[in-house]
Amino acid sequence: MKESIKTRVRITDTTLRDAHQSLWATRMRTDDILKIAEKIDDAGYYSLECWGGATFDVCMRFLRENPWERLRRIKKVCRKTPLQMLLRGQNLLGYKHYPDDIVDRFVALACENGMDIFRVFDALNDPRNLEQAIKSVKKYGGHAQGTISYTTSPVHTIPAYVALAKEQVSMGIDSLCIKDMAGILTPGAARELVGALVKALPDLPIQVHSHMTSGMAAAMYMAAVEAGAGCVDTAISTMSSFSSQPPTESMVAILESEGFDTGLDQAKLAEINAYFQGVKAKRQPASSAKVEPVDAGVLVHAIPGGMISNLRSQLAQQDALDRLPEVLAELPNTRADMGYPPLVTPTSQIVGVQSVLNVLSGKRYSMVTDETKRYAAGYYGRTPAPIEPKLRKKLMGDLKPITCRPADLLKPGLAAAAAELPPNTIKSEEDILSYALFPEVALGYFKWRKEGGPIPADEEEAKSVSAAPVQKQGGAPSQSGAAPSGAASAGKGVAVLAPLNGTFYRSDAPGKPQMAADGAQVKSGDAVCVVEAMKLFNPIKASASGKITFLVAHGAAVTKGQALATVE
Numbered sequence: 001m002k003e004s005i006k007t008r009v010r011i012t013d014t015t016l017r018d019a020h021q022s023l024w025a026t027r028m029r030t031d032d033i034l035k036i037a038e039k040i041d042d043a044g045y046y047s048l049e050c051w052g053g054a055t056f057d058v059c060m061r062f063l064r065e066n067p068w069e070r071l072r073r074i075k076k077v078c079r080k081t082p083l084q085m086l087l088r089g090q091n092l093l094g095y096k097h098y099p100d101d102i103v104d105r106f107v108a109l110a111c112e113n114g115m116d117i118f119r120v121f122d123a124l125n126d127p128r129n130l131e132q133a134i135k136s137v138k139k140y141g142g143h144a145q146g147t148i149s150y151t152t153s154p155v156h157t158i159p160a161y162v163a164l165a166k167e168q169v170s171m172g173i174d175s176l177c178i179k180d181m182a183g184i185l186t187p188g189a190a191r192e193l194v195g196a197l198v199k200a201l202p203d204l205p206i207q208v209h210s211h212m213t214s215g216m217a218a219a220m221y222m223a224a225v226e227a228g229a230g231c232v233d234t235a236i237s238t239m240s241s242f243s244s245q246p247p248t249e250s251m252v253a254i255l256e257s258e259g260f261d262t263g264l265d266q267a268k269l270a271e272i273n274a275y276f277q278g279v280k281a282k283r284q285p286a287s288s289a290k291v292e293p294v295d296a297g298v299l300v301h302a303i304p305g306g307m308i309s310n311l312r313s314q315l316a317q318q319d320a321l322d323r324l325p326e327v328l329a330e331l332p333n334t335r336a337d338m339g340y341p342p343l344v345t346p347t348s349q350i351v352g353v354q355s356v357l358n359v360l361s362g363k364r365y366s367m368v369t370d371e372t373k374r375y376a377a378g379y380y381g382r383t384p385a386p387i388e389p390k391l392r393k394k395l396m397g398d399l400k401p402i403t404c405r406p407a408d409l410l411k412p413g414l415a416a417a418a419a420e421l422p423p424n425t426i427k428s429e430e431d432i433l434s435y436a437l438f439p440e441v442a443l444g445y446f447k448w449r450k451e452g453g454p455i456p457a458d459e460e461e462a463k464s465v466s467a468a469p470v471q472k473q474g475g476a477p478s479q480s481g482a483a484p485s486g487a488a489s490a491g492k493g494v495a496v497l498a499p500l501n502g503t504f505y506r507s508d509a510p511g512k513p514q515m516a517a518d519g520a521q522v523k524s525g526d527a528v529c530v531v532e533a534m535k536l537f538n539p540i541k542a543s544a545s546g547k548i549t550f551l552v553a554h555g556a557a558v559t560k561g562q563a564l565a566t567v568e
Contacts, residue, residue: 006260006261007259007260007261008260008261008262008263009225009230009231009232009255009260009261009262010045010231010232010262010263011046011234011248011251011262011263012045012049012084012207012209012232012233012234013045013047013048013049013233013234013236013248014049014233014235014244014245015040015235015236015239015272015276016033016040016048016049016050016074017049017051017052017053017055017085018049018086018233018235018244018245019235019239019244020239020283021054021055022211022242022243023242023243023284024284025285025313026053026054027058027062027063027283027285028283029283030059030065030069030070030073030074032279032283033070033074034073034074034077036275036276037074037077037078038077038078039268039271039272039275040078040081041079041080041081042080043081043264043265043269043272044262044264046081046082046231047081047084047116047117048074048078048081048082048084049084049085049086050071050078050083050084051067051070051074051083051084051085051086051110051115053086053093053345054093055067055070056437057093057094057441060438060441060442060444060445061438061441061445062456063456064445064448064449064455064456066430066445066449068109068428068430068434071083071113071114071115072113075113075114082117082143083114083115083116084115084118084119085110085115085118086119086121087107087121087133088121088122088123088345089121089129089130089133090103090122090129090406090407091122091123091129091345092106092133093437094346094437094438095346095350095371095536096346096374096379096380097129097379097407097410098407098410098413098436098437099407099411099412099413099414100132100407100410100412101412102413102417102433102436102437103136103407104132104136104139105414105433106433106437107137107139107142108139108140109429109430111140111141111142112140113430115142116142116143117142117143117145118137118142118144119147119177120134120137120147120173121147121149121177122147122149122381123149123341123342123344123345123347124149124341124347124380124383124384125148125149125164125384126381126382127164127171128381128382128405128407129380129381129405129407130146131171131405132407134146134171134173135171135172143175144172144173145173145176145177146165146168146169146171146176146177147176147177147178148161148164148176148177148178148179149179149181149342149344150178150179150181150184150342151182151184151302151340151341151342151343152302153340153385155384155385156340156384158192158193158196161196162197162200162201165197165200165201166200166201169201169204174205175204175206175207175231176197176201176204176205176206176207177206177207177208177209178194178197178224178229179209179344180208180209180210180211180217180220181209181211181343181344181348182211182213182214182302182343183210183213183214183215183216184214184216184298185210185216185220186216187219187220187222187223187224190208190220190227190229191227192227194206194223194224194227194228194229195228198227198228205230205231206224206228206231207229207231207233208220208221208224208233209232210233210246211243211245212241212243212245212246212294213242213243213294213295213298214294214298214299215293215294215296217246218246218247218250218254221246221254222255225255225260226258232246232251233245234251235247235248236248236249236272236276237250237273238273238276238277238280239276239280241293242291242293243291243295248264248269249266249270249273252264252266252269253266285313300328301328301331301332302331302335302343303328303343303348303352311324311327312324314352314353314356314533314534315327315356317501317533317534318356318360318500318501318560319501320356320360323360326359327352327355327356330355330358330359330364331351331352334355337387337388337391338350338354338375338376338383338387339383339384339385339387340383340384342384346371346380347380349534349536350369350371350375350380350536353369353371353533353534354368354369354372356534357500357538360499360500365391367499368394368397369536369537369538370530370536370537370538370539371536371537372395373395373396373397373399374399376399377396377399377400377401378401378406379399379402379406379409380406381405381406413436414432414433417432417435417439420435424450425443425450426446431446439509440503440505440532440555492566492568493546493549493566493567494544494546494567495565496528496529496540496541496542496543496564496565496566496567497543497562497563498531498540498559498561498562498563498564499531499540499560500531500533500534500538500560501533501558501559501560502531502532502533502534502558503532503533503556503557503558504530504552504553504554504555504556504558504564505529505531505537505555506529506550506554507530507554508530508537508539515527515528515529516528516529516542518548518550519547519549520547521545521546521547521548522542522545522546522547523542523545524541524543524544524545525542526541526542527539527540527541528540528541528542528548528565529564529565540564543567544567544568546567546568547567547568548565548566548567549567549568550564550565551563551565552564552565
C-alpha cells in the first residue's frame, strides 16, 4: 500500500527541442513555439528543454532564424518554468572542440539571454571535456547538470559509470542525468544503475532521459523512479514515442497510479497536445510519417533518436535511402572498430557518417572524413576502448596522436573569429559566437539576413535557400551561378570526381589557405579540396600527379560523380 504523502517526481518537457529534433529533423519554428509557450509555462513542468542540440544550427541553416532571438523570445513568455538546454561540453553545439574562451563566452551569453539549466555531456564520457563548460555554467549562475552518456559494451560497467559521476560531482555539478539517447537502457539495468548512483551519491538529484525507439522507455522510467530517480524527460503525446521521448500524459498516469505526484494537470496537457496536432500537419516531414513506431533493431545498432531522422535525411540527400539497412548493419562494426563510443552527437555523426561511407564506397575506410581522422588521433578525447593499432594508424593518416585534454591545444578563438568576419556583417556579439561555432552556416544566414531574403515556407524551400553558395576562399561572399556544371566541363586530364552529393570547398575551414591553388602541381593522393556532406568534411584527393585545374566555385553545391577538377 502506498504512503499517503506522495513523492514528487518532476517532469522535464522536451517537446520544444529533442522531440522535434528526433521526429521532424528539428524543423519547428520559433513562432510555432511562442503560440503555445504561455500554456506550457503554466502546466507545472520542472523545466522546458527548448534550446541546444541541433536547434542552433538548424535555425540558421534551414529556418533562417536567429537562435539567440529564439531563446530571448521564449524567456520573455516563460517566466515560471526554468529553461533548459543540451550542451555538448567542449563541443558546445558543434561537432568539434572549441577553445575555452569561446566556451566561456557562449555560456555567459546563454545565461544572459535566459538559459537556466545546462545539461552538459560529452560523447566519450571524457571528464576533461566537461570541465570548462561546467566551470562556466557555475560562474554565470546557471544550474550545471552533469551527464552519463549511456551505452552498452564490454567496457561500460556500473562501477565505471559511478566513477564518472563522482568525477563530475567533484567539478561542482548540481544534478546528474542518465542520458539514454538510443532507448537501450532496460528497466533492470536502470534499476541497477540508479540504485548504485543513489548509494554512492545520496545527495545528488538524478534525472533520466530516454527515447521510445525500442519501446522500453516508459517501463524503464518507472524502474528508475522506484530506484530513486527524481525527474524524467517526456514529450507531449503528439510529439512523443517513435524516436522521441515517452508521452507526458501516459507517464503522468503511470506514475500517479503508483502513488507518485507529478504536479501536472491532464486537462492542461490535453489543450497543449491539441495545439501540436495542428503544428504536426505543417511541420512533420513526409519521411517521418512512414517510420515504424518501434525499432527493435536499435538494441543492436544503438542509434540515438535524433540521429535516426538525420540518417534517413542524409541517405536521401545521397539518393541512397534504399541502402539504410546496409548502413544499420555496418554501424555496430564501425562502432566496435572505433572503441565503442556512445552514439551521441558528435560521435553518432562521426560513426554514422563513416558507416555510410563504408557502405557507399564499397570498401570499408577507403574514404575517411576529417572528423574520423581526428577522432582516431585523440582530438575528441579518450576512446572508451583502444582502437586496434593498425586500424588507428590507417584512420589517422598523417595526423599525430595526442593524449592531453584536446582543448589544451587550442588557442583563444573569439578575437580571431571576429577578425575573420567581413565588414558590416555582424549586429551583435552573439553573431560572432554563431560564426565561431558554424562559420559557413552563419555566413549564409548573415548574407540572407542582409539581403532580406524570403522566409522559407517549408522544408523543400528551406533546402533550396540553404544550398546557395555563400562564401569564397578567405571569407568573402561568392556570386551565385559561378560554378561550371561538372563532368561536361572536365576537358583534358584526369578528373577529380565528387564521391558524394554536398558542398564544394577549396579549404577545410573558413579563412584557411586553399588546399591547392589553381594551376599548382599536385601529387596523386594529395588532399586538394573537400566536399561537405552530412555536416562532415570529406577530403578529396588528387587522382593523378600533375597540374590541377578547378572546375567548381568555392561554396557551390555538387553532385556525386561531378568533376571538381582535372589533373594533367
